[in-house]
Amino acid sequence: MTYPYRKICFTLISDLPSRAKDILTRRFGLNDQEPQTLEAVGQIHGITRERVRQIVEAGLAQIREEISYQARAQEALRYFSDSLKKLGHLKREDLFIKTIDAEPMPNHIIFLLHMGEQFHGQRETEYFHPFWSNKKEFFESASDLAREMLKYFEGKEKAIPFDQLKEDLLGKFQETTQVKVPSHTLLSFLEVSKRIGQGYDGYWGLKRWAEVRPRGIKDKAYLVFKQTKRPLHFSQVAELIKELQEALVDQKQKEVLSQTVHNELIKDPRFVLVGRGTYALSEWGYKPGTVKEVMVQILKENGVSMEKEVLVKKTLEQRQVKENTVVLNLQDRNCFFKDAEGRYSLMETTPS
Numbered sequence: 523m524t525y526p527y528r529k530i531c532f533t534l535i536s537d538l539p540s541r542a543k544d545i546l547t548r549r550f551g552l553n554d555q556e557p558q559t560l561e562a563v564g565q566i567h568g569i570t571r572e573r574v575r576q577i578v579e580a581g582l583a584q585i586r587e588e589i590s591y592q593a594r595a596q597e598a599l600r601y602f603s604d605s606l607k608k609l610g611h612l613k614r615e616d617l618f619i620k621t622i623d624a625e626p627m628p629n630h631i632i633f634l635l636h637m638g639e640q641f642h643g644q645r646e647t648e649y650f651h652p653f654w655s656n657k658k659e660f661f662e663s664a665s666d667l668a669r670e671m672l673k674y675f676e677g678k679e680k681a682i683p684f685d686q687l688k689e690d691l692l693g694k695f696q697e698t699t700q701v702k703v704p705s706h707t708l709l710s711f712l713e714v715s716k717r718i719g720q721g722y723d724g725y726w727g728l729k730r731w732a733e734v735r736p737r738g739i740k741d742k743a744y745l746v747f748k749q750t751k752r753p754l755h756f757s758q759v760a761e762l763i764k765e766l767q768e769a770l771v772d773q774k775q776k777e778v779l780s781q782t783v784h785n786e787l788i789k790d791p792r793f794v795l796v797g798r799g800t801y802a803l804s805e806w807g808y809k810p811g812t813v814k815e816v817m818v819q820i821l822k823e824n825g826v827s828m829e830k831e832v833l834v835k836k837t838l839e840q841r842q843v844k845e846n847t848v849v850l851n852l853q854d855r856n857c858f859f860k861d862a863e864g865r866y867s868l869m870e871t872t873p874s
Contacts, residue, residue, distance in 0.1 A: 524623055525598045527630035528552070534585050534595060534637070541567065542581045549578055550636075551629035582636060589637050599638045602631075603656050606641075610707030611657035612664075614714045615643075618654055644714075653714040660707060663699045667711050670698055671718060672728075681725035681733050684709065722769045723749070739778070739786045742766055743793070744803070753802040753842060756784040797842030809840055814851045816840045817858075818868060827865035 531552050535543050545567065551557035560571035560578075567574070589595050605622045606613060613621070619628045635641045635654055642661035646652045649668055655661040674691060675682075682690075688705045695703045703711070712718050712726055719729040722745060727734040732741040733748075746762040747754065754762070760780040767776065787793040793801045794808040802808045809816050820836050821828060828836075830852070837848045852858050852866060859869045 525594065525601065527598065527623070527627045527634065528554075530592070530595050530598060531630045531633050534589065534592060535581070537588070538581050538584065542577050545574060545577050546581050546633075549574070550633040552633060554629070557629060586637055586639070595634065595637065598634055599640075602635060602638065603640055606654065606656045610704055610710045612653060612655040612660045612707055612710040612714070614710065615652040615654060617713060649716055651714050651716060653710070659701050660703070663701050664711070664714070666699050667695055667703070668715055670694060671711065671715065675718065675726075675728050678727070679731075681721050681723070681727035681731065683725050687712075687726060721745075722766050736766075739763065739783055740790050740792070743783060743787060747793075747801075747803050753796050753800050755799045756780055756787060756801060757799070759783050759787070759801070796840065800842050813837065813841050813843060813847060814854065814857065817848070817851060821858075821866070821868050827861060827867035829865055833866055 531550075535546050535552070538546065545563055547553050548555075548558045548563045548566070549560070560574045564571045564574045589599075602622065606618070609618070609621065615632070616628070619631050623631065632643075635643060638656075640656045642655045642658060644650055644653050644655075644661065644664065650664070653664075655664075671691065674694075688708060692703055692705065692708060695701065695708075712720070717729055718726060719734045720726050721734040725734075729735045733745060736742045736745055742763045743759050746759055746766060749766075750762065757780045760778050760783045763778045763783065767778070784799065787801050788795060791810070792804055794804050794810050796802045796808055804810065809819050811819070817833065817837050820833065820840075830849075833852070834845060834848045838845065841848075852860075855869070857869055859867050861867070
């Protein structure tokens with residue numbers, strides 16, 4: 523539902539003295555401009571920032587006394603309250619505004635929220651995004667719940683699906699704060715935290731974790747491989763990173779070039795070049811090096827000579843190359859020794 527928020531706001535301030543009206547307009551950005559600081563407004567009117575604050579508070583107090591006579595404003599406030607209730611009685615400010623209005627007018631909506639005594643607003647802090655609540659106990663317990671969530675994630679060191687968070691945290695919240703927190707309110711608490719975020723897969727964790735907030739091409743490539751669970755050509759990785767960026771919450775889209783991906787992957791030990799332009803994760807058991815180096819490592823790990831077919835098979839498990847490429851490398855007599863039975867071993871380990 524959409525209300526004429528701009529018109530409602532100017533109706534509410536219409537009876538204020540002209541200076542108070544201009545100060546509230548500038549302070550809250552009701553003129554469709556960015557809200558101005560107390561100091562900036564004070565410089566315009568030739569008064570101190572403290573005097574601006576006093577005028578703002580006096581103007582808001584006067585409006586609150588008269589707002590009960592403004593039917594349209596009361597309808598909007600009831601709509602805000604009903605919407606907050608459906609969202610768990612608490613919501614991050616920007617997400618709440620998107621929810622309640624198809625054509626957001628954030629400054630006017632925020633101004634109206636200040637008019638309702640049932641609404642409790644949290645300004646932006648080091649730990650929180652701005653948020654609003656119409657349930658006092660949720661607003662007052664936000665800091666305690668944030669500490670509980672951070673402590674929980676620090677002990678996990680991995681992103682967690684929301685269903686598991688509900689199971690693990692809701693009971694603990696009630697035990698700690700004596701406040702019963704519904705599951706949709708838990709989602710809101712996660713959203714307002716500046717240190718907790720949602721990853722590409724919908725799992726939640728600390729934003730400093732690469733799986734939640736990958737900070738570069740290499741981290742994003744790593745997530746792509748973890749998601750697909752198979753070797754990929756660097757051009758495929760680039761395309762999948764583009765898709766990943768679209769799914770990442772609160773992150774700017776960055777240009778992704780295939781050659782840049784190739785250059786980054788080849789320098790990172792997490793990735794192994796297993797074919798012509800094709801990479802895999804080293805944690806999947808892939809060994810670094812050329813085809814010949816892989817064959818040498820296989821023979822060293824085996825400890826004894828190996829039949830040609832077995833050595834070729836194990837090498838092809840490590841590298842996406844043609845069988846002839848492996849056979850060709852076996853012909854290096856400075857490296858490999860073929861005995862009378864056709865088995866291969868390393869020349870350096872062959873008895874003289």
